[in-house]
Ligand SMILES: Nc1ncnc2c1ncn2[C@@H]1O[C@H](COP(=O)(O)O)[C@@H](OP(=O)(O)O)[C@H]1O
Ligand SMILES: [Mg+2]
């Protein structure tokens with residue numbers, strides 16, 4: 170698995186939002202989304218030509234144009250030193266589907282909430298997310314005089330997680346949810362939770378980071394807006410850390426290459442199975458039906 174410590178190669182920090190498209194209500198695409206996707210797909214395809222790689226941005230698959238100094242071909246030594254779980258040792262390259270969200274939290278990126286921005290690379294085998302990275306290009310880590318910008322959080326099923334300091338969940342129920350894609354169903358699902366606090370932040374990756382780092386305990390999004398590239402990497406890392414990510418009904422999504430892209434029945438994730446069951450049981454059946462029948 171690759172670890173991207175060189176943030177320049179993923180989302181150039183000085184890259185301006187030179188051209189951005191509004192693809193739908195509150196659905197933006199910037200030059201950073203396109204450049205990062207080209208860089209990631211070209212890098213992965215160079216190393217692993219038989220992979221099935223699916224990126225969010227339809228118009229950023231022209232990887233032939235990517236210059237060689239943008240290719241990331243080094244690998245993280247800590248991750249390479251892990252023991253590959255036995256059940257994954259015989260997986261063939263062509264059986265792997267990689268879901269790439271080159272820039273998660275684009276809406277927040279355009280508004281300057283840079284901490285919310287992440288790059289998501291999720292790896293699935295037999296329709297299940299088995300590994301992933303959440304790269305946070307603008308994360309500032311200050312140790313003494315040194316400031317290191319960017320960090321990469323990773324997880325591999327039955328092997329472990331890394332790149333962050335795991336923390337206990339908060340004492341009271343704190344929910345994390347969308348900042349820019351709310352609607353009446355999203356709000357109705359939040360209301361029934363009896364949460365002590367609701368955090369509204371951008372990106373599926375950043376919300377799962379909040380779960381991993383003990384800032385929130387449950388992620389609730391009762392809307393069809395998220396796609397497979399939003400949840401594959403976060404689900405892989407969260408489950409490797411002992412958490413669970415499903416739809417609002419409590420069912421796992423499938424990540425095969427032919428699956429439909431939208432996560433039609435929403436997202437519900439929690440730091441452990443107990444909190445996940447609590448949240449699934451709190452959502453009224455009418456709300457579940459409303460999402461399922463949309
Ligand atoms: N109604 C909607 N329309 C389009 N995209 C949506 C959406 N609701 C959620 N998403 C996508 O799901 C991801 C997480 O959303 P949110 O930040 O609102 O929780 C974002 O990914 P991108 O930023 O990669 O496009 C966002 O665009
Ligand atoms: Mg997008």
Ligand SMILES: [Mg+2]
Nearest residue numbers: 270273274399
């Ligand atoms: Mg996204």
Ligand SMILES: [Mg+2]
Nearest residue numbers: 225270272273
């Ligand atoms: Mg995106």
